Amino acid sequence: MPGKKTALPLGLYLHIPFCAAKCAYCDFYSLPHSEEKMDGYTAALRRHLEEVAPQAARHRVETVYFGGGTPSYLGAARLVKLLKAVKKRYHLAPDAEITLEANPDSAGDWRTLRALRRAGFNRLSLGVQSSDDAVLRRIGRIHTWEQAKQAAEAARRAGFENLSLDLIYGLPDQTMDIWQQTLRDAVALAPEHVSAYGLKLEPGTPLYQQRESLSLPDDDLQADMYLYAVDFLSENGYGQYEISNFARPGRASRHNLKYWRMEEYAGFGPGAHSDWGGVRYAYNRDLDGYMAGELRLSESSEIPPREREQEYIMLSLRTVEGISRREVEYGYRRPFAPMEALFQTYAAHGLAETTEAGWRLTPRGFLVSNQIIGALLEAMGTDEAMRLDRAARGDFRVV
Numbered sequence: 001m002p003g004k005k006t007a008l009p010l011g012l013y014l015h016i017p018f019c020a021a022k023c024a025y026c027d028f029y030s031l032p033h034s035e036e037k038m039d040g041y042t043a044a045l046r047r048h049l050e051e052v053a054p055q056a057a058r059h060r061v062e063t064v065y066f067g068g069g070t071p072s073y074l075g076a077a078r079l080v081k082l083l084k085a086v087k088k089r090y091h092l093a094p095d096a097e098i099t100l101e102a103n104p105d106s107a108g109d110w111r112t113l114r115a116l117r118r119a120g121f122n123r124l125s126l127g128v129q130s131s132d133d134a135v136l137r138r139i140g141r142i143h144t145w146e147q148a149k150q151a152a153e154a155a156r157r158a159g160f161e162n163l164s165l166d167l168i169y170g171l172p173d174q175t176m177d178i179w180q181q182t183l184r185d186a187v188a189l190a191p192e193h194v195s196a197y198g199l200k201l202e203p204g205t206p207l208y209q210q211r212e213s214l215s216l217p218d219d220d221l222q223a224d225m226y227l228y229a230v231d232f233l234s235e236n237g238y239g240q241y242e243i244s245n246f247a248r249p250g251r252a253s254r255h256n257l258k259y260w261r262m263e264e265y266a267g268f269g270p271g272a273h274s275d276w277g278g279v280r281y282a283y284n285r286d287l288d289g290y291m292a293g294e295l296r297l298s299e300s301s302e303i304p305p306r307e308r309e310q311e312y313i314m315l316s317l318r319t320v321e322g323i324s325r326r327e328v329e330y331g332y333r334r335p336f337a338p339m340e341a342l343f344q345t346y347a348a349h350g351l352a353e354t355t356e357a358g359w360r361l362t363p364r365g366f367l368v369s370n371q372i373i374g375a376l377l378e379a380m381g382t383d384e385a386m387r388l389d390r391a392a393r394g395d396f397r398v399v
Contacts, residue, residue: 010059011258014082015269016071017287024140024206025199029271029285030069042078044291046085048268053089061090063255064098072102076112080119097254099123105143107151113158124155125164131185132178135171152189164193169225171199172214179225187236192251196229197244198222223367230363242319243366260315278302314373322360338379
């Protein structure tokens with residue numbers, strides 16, 4: 001284990017690219033699983049963790065996230081091996097959040113879940129998506145609502161005290177009544193965390209190819225579904241902390257908060273992304289190459305201050321914490337006035353509101369966040385152009 005001089009916080013993401021079947025909406029890197037492939041991949045992932053560990057000698061790992069794909073298909077023995085490698089090679093915080101994503105059909109055995117819990121996994125994220133079996137079949141999910149309930153019960157019996165459920169609205173043939181029932185059913189399972197995502201038709205997916213023939217909720221209905229979820233979850237004790245995420249007090253996903261707060265994280269596995277040491281990079285989506293030890297990057301770039309500033313604006317406005325006036329002016333050394341004027345306009349239309357630190361978007365503002373963020377970035381760009389023009393004319397006071 002690294003020495004005690006560890007102070008820098010870090011999150012680890014381990015990508016498990018195996019699925020029993022590809023969902024009709026999914027564009028993540030995932031492949032069919034076999035025992036041979038999974039054994040070989042587990043060995044490759046452990047090697048990768050060991051190779052990178054020396055670079056993290058001064059870091060404290062606060063979160064570990066096993067995502068996919070469907071990590072639960074890897075099986076308890078392999079998952080425990082990977083977590084043991086993390087514990088052995090990295091300085092893992094005693095209270096680290098260790099999350100496992102799972103599909104309900106692969107998480108119904110409480111004894112398996114108990115083995116994972118005893119090994120150190122302490123947060124389980126179930127991809128439920130809907131409680132309507134017809135909707136589940138329509139989007140290519142291979143589990144039923146009954147299996148989702150059984151998985152939640154098995155998780156509790158195994159000792160998991162931090163359970164998250166993923167839900168999707170805007171699905172084909174999904175009505176408001178179906179969505180409302182899904183929310184009621186989900187809350188009845190008493191999870192600590194709920195993610196409610198709007199469907200995105202990603203190019204190359206079956207749903208995208210079928211988009212002309214799909215019966216999809218229109219934009220107005222999707223907006224109503226979202227706003228209903230915000231109100232319903234709030235009434236049942238789930239505070240919204242990000243556009244699509246809701247949690248009971250103290251149960252926000254610490255790992256995902258790293259993304260939105262621009263903290264460092266290191267990804268492992270084909271297709272995994274990282275933001276570490278001022279560099280953003282990702283590995284090729286090539287399972288066989290990765291297993292052969294070919295750690296090739298699909299992208300890698302240092303992030304200039306200007307881009308970091310834009311990221312801060314975009315990511316902070318995804319959260320209920322919102323944007324900090326002080327961070328913009330003192331952290332990025334930029335005047336806040338151009339954005340302040342826009343926020344006041346948005347507030348007049350119920351899209352934004354003030355905080356002690358600055359501004360945040362309301363739930364209605366989240367619905368049009370892309371347009372709002374675009375306008376804010378444009379305002380900052382215009383301000384930058386004015387500053388440079390004045391500097392070119394010799395007025396260096398504004399630079």
